[in-house]
Amino acid sequence: MSDDIAKQIKLDVLICFAAYSASHAFSRFYRPLLDKLGLTYPQFIVMMVLWEKGQTTMKALTEELLLDSNTxxxxxxxxxxxxxxxxxxxxxxxxxxxxxxxxxxMALKLDGQRASLALAEATGETLEGVLELQQRLTRMREHVEKSLAA
Structure with missing residues (x-):
């Protein structure tokens, strides 16, 4: 990387900071909604999988949620x-x-889905825009994980 490019890199152009600050804002938005359900965000994503599948295995959960079994x-x-x-x-x-x-x-499913929809609406994006961004972020994460494994 040239020094000229390095000098142009500032906090407001870093994708990692944008992802970090968005994640922080999403957490603040979700907190009161999930408090009503008695869930933390990590518990919520576990329930999201179970609402979809009903039943799964511990191993499948670790793989889908990108969490280790100790977490x-x-x-x-x-x-x-x-x-x-x-x-x-x-x-x-x-x-x-x-x-x-x-x-x-399972009785929490509808309220959980409403919380997800409320966040999607709060982004100011269309549903298509939200889905496109989610797919792009997933691809980026996968590429970063591949580079870590190399």
Whole structure:
């Protein structure tokens, strides 16, 4: 990278700062909505997967949410203590931990979806714009992860 280009790089043009500050704003927006559901954002994304799938495995959750099991286990324990999820050993393979939303957990689905819709509307973007940005950010993350693995 030339010195000329390096001198032009400032905080307001960094994609990482834009992503960081947007994430912070999204968290502030979500907090009161999720407080009403009794969920933190990490718990909310676990529930989003379970609302969609009903039941999955611990391994599938770690892969889909990009969390390691040491992070996910306490989240699931708190959700289970709140009666929102149930964890059980798989009947066919005791090494596999199944995770399912309970009826109480499923009852939060509509309000959870409303929270997501409210955030999408608060961005001032069209639904298509939000989806396009999400896809672009996902591609960027995947490229960065590939460069880390290289």
């Amino acid at each position: 996910l286990t306490p989240l699931l324990k708190k959700l289970e203590a709140a009666g929102l999820v149930q964890r059980s050993r798989n009947r066919d393979d005791e090494r596999v931990l199944d995770v399912a939303a309970t009826d109480k957990g």
